[in-house]
Each structure stands twice: as C-alpha cells, then as structure tokens.
Amino acid sequence: xxxxxQTPKHLITATGQRxxxxxxxxxxxxxxxxxxxxxxxxxQFLIQYYNGEERAKGNILERFSAQQFPDLHSELNxxxxxxxxxxxxxxxxxxxxxxxxxxxxxxxxxxxx
Amino acid sequence: AQSVTQLxxxxxxxxxxxxxxRCNYSSSVPPYLFWYxxxxxxxxxxxxxxxxGATLVKGINxxxxxxxxxxxxxxxxxxxxxxxxxxxxxxxxxxxAGNKLTFGGGTRVLVKP
Numbered sequence: 001x002x003x004x005x006q007t008p009k010h011l012i013t014a015t016g017q018r019x020x021x022x023x024x025x026x027x028x029x030x031x032x033x034x035x036x037x038x039x040x041x042x043x044q045f046l047i048q049y050y051n052g053e054e055r056a057k058g059n060i061l062e063r064f065s066a067q068q069f070p071d072l073h074s075e076l077n078x079x080x081x082x083x084x085x086x087x088x089x090x091x092x093x094x095x096x097x098x099x100x101x102x103x104x105x106x107x108x109x110x111x112x113x
Numbered sequence: 114a115q116s117v118t119q120l121x122x123x124x125x126x127x128x129x130x131x132x133x134x135r136c137n138y139s140s141s142v143p144p145y146l147f148w149y150x151x152x153x154x155x156x157x158x159x160x161x162x163x164x165x166g167a168t169l170v171k172g173i174n175x176x177x178x179x180x181x182x183x184x185x186x187x188x189x190x191x192x193x194x195x196x197x198x199x200x201x202x203x204x205x206x207x208x209x210a211g212n213k214l215t216f217g218g219g220t221r222v223l224v225k226p
Contacts, residue, residue, distance in 0.1 A: 002158070042216060043214075043219070044216075056212070090157065092214075099210060099211060100207060102159075102214060104156040107155075107156050
C-alpha cells in the first residue's frame with residue numbers, strides 16, 4: 001500500500017458525460033501527478049500540482065482539467081467524454097519538488113460507452 | 114525531449130532462470146532512472162531508482178539495475194525468477210527530481226514453472 005488513495009476504483013459512463021476522479025496523496029506529500037494509461041498510448045503524464053499550484057502540463061486534453069485543494073487532495077475532471085478516453089488514470093504523489101520518488105495510487109479505471 | 118525504449122513487450126522465463134529486461138533512454142541532461150512494477154489490477158510500485166552515485170542499484174524483491182551512461186541503458190535483472198515476478202515492468206526517466214516521469218512501453222513477464 002503506497003498510501004495514495006484514489007476514488008472511485010471503477011467508473012462506467014456514457015459519451016458526452018463529465019466525471020471527476022479524486023486523489024488523496026500520502027500524508028505530508030505536497031506534489032501530485034496525474035497519469036493516463038491506455039492500450040494505445042501507454043503511460044502518459046497529464047499534469048502536476050505542487051502545493052495547490054499547477055506546476056507542469058503534459059499531454060492533457062482541453063476537455064480535461066485538474067486542481068489541488070488546500071488539504072492537498074486533487075481532482076481530475078474529464079468532460080465531453082469520448083470512447084477513446086477509456087483508460088486507467090493514476091495519481092502519484094511525492095514529498096516535495098526535490099524528491100524524485102513518486103508513489104502511485106491504485107488507479108481509477110474509466111470505461112466510456 | 115526524453116524518451117524510453119523497452120525492448121520486448123513480452124518476455125517469458127522459466128522459474129529459477131535469469132530475468133533480463135532491457136531499457137534504453139534518451140535525455141538531454143543526466144537523468145533520474147526508475148523501474149516500476151505493475152501487478153494485475155494494481156498501481157505502480159517502485160522497484161528501484163538511480164539518481165547519482167553508484168551505477169549498480171539494488172531494489173526490492175531481488176532486482177537490480179545498472180546505469181550505463183555510454184550505452185544510455187538501465188537494464189533490470191534478477192538472477193532467479195520466481196512465479197511471483199509475473200507482472201508488467203516499466204522503465205521511466207525524469208530530467209530532474211520532482212519532474213514528470215516519461216515511461217517506456219512496458220514489458221510483461223511470464224514465468225513458467
């Protein structure tokens with residue numbers, strides 16, 4: 001158990017809908033990362049937050065957004081969902097910017113029908 | 114831009130045999146290198162990492178990896194495979210501590226009795 005929690009574990013929804021994925025980092029970790037794992041794209045970095053501020057952006061679609069709240073939990077919002085958004089979404093956390101190790105949560109499996 | 118190449122998307126080994134998973138990377142700066150393991154329906158677990166110093170790094174579950182700068186490689190080995198090693202293994206690189214991880218395509222390991 002990495003100490004990173006993600007909810008829900010599974011999510012099934014329809015095209016065009018909007019969903020919110022939630023991540024609670026390990027206690028004391030200030031940095032949160034979101035990754036997407038799909039069969040065709042593999043594991044890709046989406047976005048990083050550090051202490052409430054966006055720090056880095058990767059291959060994140062404009063239909064996707066994220067935020068980190070004062071209690072350091074983070075949410076990834078996916079809107080206007082398409083079939084191709086079906087994937088496993090991971091959250092990872094690390095203590096601080098100078099800490100290289102990222103600890104991954106169990107993921108949220110999203111299925112868009 | 115960084116990239117990671119894992120040779121072989123699938124590897125089959127006999128129980129007790131050597132496990133060798135290959136990883137080559139490209140990076141414009143001295144990299145931080147990682148190996149993660151993903152068991153079915155689980156998140157990513159850190160096996161080992163290289164940041165600086167000794168180029169041969171030991172990780173959990175008997176795995177080790179050697180950083181070879183001249184070959185831009187970070188191959189993962191385990192002398193004797195166990196059935197519990199059946200999983201998918203990902204090599205990843207970061208340009209600096211706290212930066213995003215760029216992953217290879219993964220190698221699925223099957224262990225035969």
